[in-house]
Amino acid sequence: MTDYYVLHSGGLDSTSALAVCQKMPDARNIIAIAVNYGQRHIAELAAAAQIIKKLGIKQYTLDLTGFGNSVTSALTTSNIEVPDGSYNPDNMAATVVPGRNAVFLSAAAGLASSKTTDGEEIIIVTATHGGDHELYPDCRPEFITAIDKALRLGSGAGVWAPFSDKTKAEIVQLGTEAGAPLELTWSCYKGGAYHCGTCATCMERREAFITANITDPTSYNP
Amino acid sequence: MTDYYVLHSGGLDSTSALAVCQKMPDARNIIAIAVNYGQRHIAELAAAAQIIKKLGIKQYTLDLTGFGNSVTSALTTSNIEVPDGSYNPDNMAATVVPGRNAVFLSAAAGLASSKTTDGEEIIIVTATHGGDHELYPDCRPEFITAIDKALRLGSGAGVWAPFSDKTKAEIVQLGTEAGAPLELTWSCYKGGAYHCGTCATCMERREAFITANITDPTSYNP
Numbered sequence: 001m002t003d004y005y006v007l008h009s010g011g012l013d014s015t016s017a018l019a020v021c022q023k024m025p026d027a028r029n030i031i032a033i034a035v036n037y038g039q040r041h042i043a044e045l046a047a048a049a050q051i052i053k054k055l056g057i058k059q060y061t062l063d064l065t066g067f068g069n070s071v072t073s074a075l076t077t078s079n080i081e082v083p084d085g086s087y088n089p090d091n092m093a094a095t096v097v098p099g100r101n102a103v104f105l106s107a108a109a110g111l112a113s114s115k116t117t118d119g120e121e122i123i124i125v126t127a128t129h130g131g132d133h134e135l136y137p138d139c140r141p142e143f144i145t146a147i148d149k150a151l152r153l154g155s156g157a158g159v160w161a162p163f164s165d166k167t168k169a170e171i172v173q174l175g176t177e178a179g180a181p182l183e184l185t186w187s188c189y190k191g192g193a194y195h196c197g198t199c200a201t202c203m204e205r206r207e208a209f210i211t212a213n214i215t216d217p218t219s220y221n222p
Numbered sequence: 223m224t225d226y227y228v229l230h231s232g233g234l235d236s237t238s239a240l241a242v243c244q245k246m247p248d249a250r251n252i253i254a255i256a257v258n259y260g261q262r263h264i265a266e267l268a269a270a271a272q273i274i275k276k277l278g279i280k281q282y283t284l285d286l287t288g289f290g291n292s293v294t295s296a297l298t299t300s301n302i303e304v305p306d307g308s309y310n311p312d313n314m315a316a317t318v319v320p321g322r323n324a325v326f327l328s329a330a331a332g333l334a335s336s337k338t339t340d341g342e343e344i345i346i347v348t349a350t351h352g353g354d355h356e357l358y359p360d361c362r363p364e365f366i367t368a369i370d371k372a373l374r375l376g377s378g379a380g381v382w383a384p385f386s387d388k389t390k391a392e393i394v395q396l397g398t399e400a401g402a403p404l405e406l407t408w409s410c411y412k413g414g415a416y417h418c419g420t421c422a423t424c425m426e427r428r429e430a431f432i433t434a435n436i437t438d439p440t441s442y443n444p
Contacts, residue, residue, distance in 0.1 A: 036288075063288025066258075067329050070284050071336050099332025099377040106328045107289050110321025114293050138376035146372035153368050154360035155321040 001028035005112040005157075006125040007104055008032035008059070010048030012205060013127035013163060015185045016175025018055060020162055021125055023178050028120060032059040033108050037100075038068035047186035054181045060115070062107055071099070101126065101138035105147055109157035122157040129163040129171060131204075141165070168204055169211035176214055183217035194221045223250035227334040227379075228347040229326055230254035230281070232270030234427060235349035235385060237407045238397025240277060242384055243347060245400050250342060254281040255330050259322075260290035269408035276403045282337070284329055293321070323348065323360035327369055331379035344379040351385040351393060353426075363387070390426055391433035398436055405439035416443045 004021040008014045021030045032052045034045055052059045108124045116122050128139035137143060141164050148159040163171050175182055187205040188195040195202050197220035209216035226243040230236045243252045254274045256267055274281045330346045338344050350361035359365060363386050370381035385393050397404055409427040410417040417424050419442035431438035 060292070062292050064286075066285025066288055067332065070282070070329070071332050099328055099335060099373075099379075102328035102373060102376045103325065103332055106321055106324035107292070110289065110293050110325055113321060137378070140375070143372060143375040146368065146375050150365060150368035150372045151321070151324060153362070153365040154324045156359070157321075 002026045002121040002123055003029045003031065003112070003116045004123050004125055004160075005031045005033055005108055007108055007127070008034055008048055008052070010034075010044040010046070010051060010184075010186050011127075012168070012175065012182060012185045012187060012208070013129055013171050015051050015182065016171050016178065016180045017125050017127040017162055018051070018057060019175055019178035019180035022055070022057075026121075029116075030055075030057050031112075031115070032057050033062055033111065034059055035062045035064055035104055035107075037064040037104075043188070044186045047184055050184045051181055054184060060111060062104075062111055064103065064107060067103055099138065101128065101136070101143070102147060105159055106151065106155075109151045109155040109159075112157050113155045124151070124157050124159050126159065126161050127163055127171075128161050129166050129168065131168055167211075168208035172208045172212040172214055176212075187218075192221065194219045196221050224248045224343040224345055225251045225253065225334065225338045226345050226347055226382075227253045227255055227330055229330055229349070230256055230270055230274070232256075232266040232268070232273060232406075232408050233349075234390070234397065234404060234407045234409060234430070235351055235393050237273050237404065238393050238400065238402045239347050239349040239384055240273070240279060241397055241400035241402035244277070244279075248343075251338075252277075252279050253334075253337070254279050255284055255333065256281055257284045257286055257326055257329075259286040259326075265410070266408045269406055273403055273406045276406060282333060284326075284333055286325065286329060289325055321360065323350065323358070323365070324369060327373065327381055328377075331373045331377040331381075334379050335377045346373070346379050346381050348381065348383050349385055349393075350383050351388050351390065353390055389433075390430035394430045394434040394436055398434075409440075414443065416441045418443050 004027055006014060006018050006021055008018060018030060018032060021027060034048045105124055105126060112122045112124060144159055144161045144164060151157050151159055187201045189199045189201050190196045195218050226249055228236060228240050228243055230240060240252060240254060243249060256270045327346055327348060334344045334346060366381055366383045366386060373379050373381055409423045411421045411423050412418045417440050
């Protein structure tokens with residue numbers, strides 16, 4: 001049997017991943033890992049707490065704010081505005097956190113190895129998807145394959161990216177089929193009470209539901 | 223040319239690695255990265271500060287205390303005593319921090335990628351050595367090869383373990399030849415004013431100087 005540790009941000013993709021893992025025939029435990037790395041959209045973490053409660057899943061929090069501070073201070077990203085408009089690489093280059101996925105996966109593997117100690121298989125799940133590849137090198141399938149090998153050797157935990165070749169619309173479809181509470185998920189990069197509906201991630205979210213032909217449960221700013 | 227970012231604890235091995243990198247013909251900058259992960263022997267960090275000052279090397283600090291807390295709390299290592307006696311696997315199993323090297327290397331790659339942004343090569347240097355292999359899977363050459371590949375794909379930084387096939391005595395020899403200030407390094411796992419001389423790392427340190435036939439500059443507890 002397998003313990004699945006899912007890096008869970010409270011967004012559409014990782015919440016769909018939680019639900020998909022719950023359906024895996026070899027699943028013993030599904031555990032969510034919420035990473036706090038000093039990200040702006042702390043609304044995600046609040047959403048994550050609601051989601052794991054609804055799914056009846058245990059959650060660990062991994063505090064990587066020290067790493068976030070080290071890297072963001074280098075880029076002085078605290079002075080960089082999150083851009084409005086479509087999710088294209090030029091527009092979103094400011095949102096790259098160098099090495100983020102490698103650090104999250106490695107730290108999750110360390111955490112998981114210290115929790116699952118009875119020899120059952122450990123898989124760290126990341127919800128990176130096809131749309132991430134161009135901008136983020138550490139979301140590409142060849143990176144996932146390489147870090148899977150490294151972490152299996154270094155800590156005994158494997159890495160799985162179930163949506164590696166999926167579009168956002170396909171993820172919405174798969175998540176909905178698996179019973180993911182997508183109405184509780186949070187995407188917006190700005191921190192209001194409702195999704196703004198105009199930032200790049202909100203636009204991507206809206207389009208995903210439209211393309212998947214699934215009713216969008218999101219409350220956008222009127 | 224190459225920027226070498228050396229994971230530097232203030233101990234014998236990583237201080238020798240700093241000096242060895244300074245002698246590399248392709249070296250542009252040598253940068254020390256001190257990791258704070260809530261380790262007990264904070265004396266190491268004080269030693270590290272003295273060493274980089276002496277070598278005229280820039281230092282960044284990477285704060286991974288959040289990761290250290292997540293993992294150590296799982297193992298309740300705060301209640302585990304560091305054992306006296308020789309450095310054999312059974313004795314030292316309590317000192318394993320799961321996934322530590324993968325996290326340190328990944329975080330260092332992220333930091334380095336945000337500092338060296340002009341396209342010059344980036345190498346992350348770890349001073350893991352032959353004696354670490356049995357106990358620590360993430361110090362073995364096959365892990366180093368795999369994480370080098372993963373991090374090159376994910377963040378553009380490579381990984382080098384110059385002492386991968388060396389003994390502690392050979393490191394003392396190489397470090398001394400390269401001009402490493404080994405008299406400033408710290409090994410002891412206990413936190414006194416002098417090296418205790420009896421814990422596993424102190425015994426290993428003593429033996430390394432004896433085997434290398436180099437005068438031991440260490441002040442041990444009388």
